[in-house]
Amino acid sequence: MSNAQSVDIIVQGAGPAGTIAAIKLQQLGFTVAVVTQPSRYPTVIEGISQRSYQALENIGLQQLCAAISPAVPRYIDWGERSGQANGERLIHREVFNAALLAELRQRDIAVQTAAKVTRQWSPASEQWRVAAGEHSFTAPLLIEACGRQARVAAEQSRAAATVSLHQHWQRPAAAERPPYTAVAAVAQGWLWYVHAGDGQIYTQLSCGGDSAQTLSHSAAAIAELAANLDPQLFALDDASARGELLSRGATPRLNRAAASRHLIAVGDAALAADPLSGNGIYQSISSALIAPAVVNTLLTAPDRAELAIDFYQKRINHLYQRFGRLGREFYADEQRFQQQPFWRQRLSWPDAQPSHVQPDQILGSALRAVVEDDLISRGEVVITANHPLGIWRIGGELACERLRRHGTPLPSLD
Ligand SMILES: Cc1cc2nc3c(=O)[nH]c(=O)nc-3n(C[C@H](O)[C@H](O)[C@H](O)COP(=O)(O)OP(=O)(O)OC[C@H]3O[C@@H](n4cnc5c(N)ncnc54)[C@H](O)[C@@H]3O)c2cc1C
Known part of the structure; x- marks a missing residue:
């Protein structure tokens, strides 16, 4: 085997989450290598919303967007609702996965594919070693992006299978x-x-x-x-x-140890949503966009590591809970089958809370972890019923300052 190439970060898995995380980390100035296995399910088709497509476009993934179909009409036969609901775009995963690799190669990010990828953590050198066939890489930090095939050691919060x-x-x-x-x-x-x-x-x-x-x-x-x-x-x-x-x-799954000093899980490796949400790729994009500031903090401001790890895990937990509640509400819209085991099991998971409070309620202010200049730091945020992790900025302005200027009372919640 040839000598291992040393990089700042190894990304294991080249689905949407791993690819986006790799591109964003390269943009922060890190050397990145992506090591992946061929998909187990190349022939599946998935649908994405205009919002997800827009997010991919905003990241600048033009080759990827070209691999996605134009929007097609979507019909629904669900409870009281029937007829044309909205549109969605179709993804043939084989074509989509190839376009993801093309996006990486176009940016000169090292990519290795092998039928079997192996990885090892050395506590002595504090380095990962990840091998794909003849090629291997070492790095102090690994992005776990193997989707539902990821090894998840910590306790998971599982819903009905x-x-x-x-x-x-x-x-x-x-x-x-x-x-x-x-x-x-x-x-x-x-x-x-x-x-x-x-x-x-x-x-x-x-x-x-x-x-x-x-x-x-x-x-x-x-x-x-x-x-x-x-x-x-x-x-x-x-x-x-x-x-x-x-x-x-397709069971929803939460990784309760999505972040540590040497490993950050993104996409389905961090949280895998019920496919009913049609939001799997969207949440993969979301976690892949949150992770780079956390990685940057771990590698360049390690004194803030605990803050960054806590920040990331809380966001993953929040996304998981939100998608779970949205799914439960959607299942509840269908009354015809509520006595059937499949439906009954999904009417009370993850809890009985609404996914969204309308109108939102401002609860107060608190000092929380925020992203500032691509690093995790502390800032005063506005806590609302729909944003329990806080809103730091609205547009370019600090949210607390703006609300105080408008005379909104903001009791301290710390
Ligand atoms: C039945 C079903 C239907 C779905 N339908 C939709 C839908 O319509 N719309 C939607 O938005 N989402 C849908 N999803 C969810 C969507 O597929 C995922 O959320 C999304 O692909 C996750 O992206 P990812 O990058 O985290 O993982 P993946 O896309 O799974 O990518 C992981 C990559 O890692 C590779 N890999 C695996 N193991 C290893 C290893 N050991 N070493 C290296 N590489 C490895 C895999 O081959 C793959 O290339 C669906 C999911 C399921 C289960």
């Missing part, structure tokens, strides 16, 4: 119509149907672990479920299954 069953289909050309997606509640869970164009159909059934076992025997079981739905939107009667039915774990 969810499994998604994925199937590609082909319909005769006569059934052609412009691309669209549709989502429907069914007794066992929910079905996402993608009409990708050229008669190509993709279905993703998300259900509880037990149902997945029963249904995964054949694509015919999925077609049977679809036969009870609106035939204009969920037609599979004249479709033939292409390839194998694929089963993918």
Whole structure:
């Protein structure tokens, strides 16, 4: 094996979270290497909102954005709601993953791919050594970005087990119509149907672990479920299954040790949301944008390490709780199946609190960790019901100063 190349930071995993973290860390002046394995699920399709697309565009990921479809109409059959809901953009993960690697290479970030990546922490030298085939890198800090395959040693907060069953289909050309997606509640869970164009159909059934076992025997079981739905939107009667039915774990998961002095987990390695939220990629972008200031603090202002670690973990916990509550509210909108085990289990998790208080309530001010000049420091923030971690700045202005100037009372919460 050749000698290891020494860098400031190794990113393990080149999904959206690892890629964005690597690019942002390079922009802060660090040397970064990305080491990744090929995806276990290259053939899946995912949908993203305009907000997620905009976030990728704002980061400057033009090649990646070019690999994402234009927005297609999205229909919904969920509780009281039915009809066209909004639009979404489609991601063919194989194409998307290749574009992520292209974004890294375009920026001269070292990228190594191998069927198996190994890593080792040496307490004596306080260095990681990560190897991909013949190549290896050493660094004092590792970004854990292996998605749901990440090793999570610390206690996790798990919800009821969810499994998604994925199937590609082909319909005769006569059934052609412009691309669209549709989502429907069914007794066992929910079905996402993608009409990708050229008669190509993709279905993703998300259900509880037990149902997945029963249904995964054949694509015919999925077609049977679809036969009870609106035939204009969920037609599979004249479709033939292409390839194998694929089963993918989709249980929400929180990493309670997402940050330490030598490792920061981003994306699904930090928190993996219920796919119902359609927000997985958005939250990956969010954590990958928060992490660089934390890493910068750990490497250049280590006296503030505890503050930075606490700052990061609290944000990860908050995102997880917020997506969990949003999911529960969405499941509660569907009344027809609430006695079914899949639905019953999801009506009380993670708690009974609303995801959002309307209107928001200002609770007071407190001294909290904030991001200042790409480092974590302390600042006085406004605490509100919807922002328990605090708002430091509004536009360019300090939030507390602005509210005081307008005569808003801000009792100290410290
Ligand atoms: C069933 C299902 C449906 C979903 N649908 C949507 C959707 O419609 N919209 C949406 O926004 N999100 C969706 N998501 C969530 C979305 O896929 C993830 O949130 C997002 O991909 C996470 O990005 P990431 O970079 O953290 O991880 P990933 O995208 O999983 O990337 C991790 C990378 O690390 C690599 N890797 C794995 N192990 C190792 C290792 N040991 N060493 C090195 N590299 C490794 C992997 O091959 C992969 O390339 C869905 C998730 C599931 C489970």
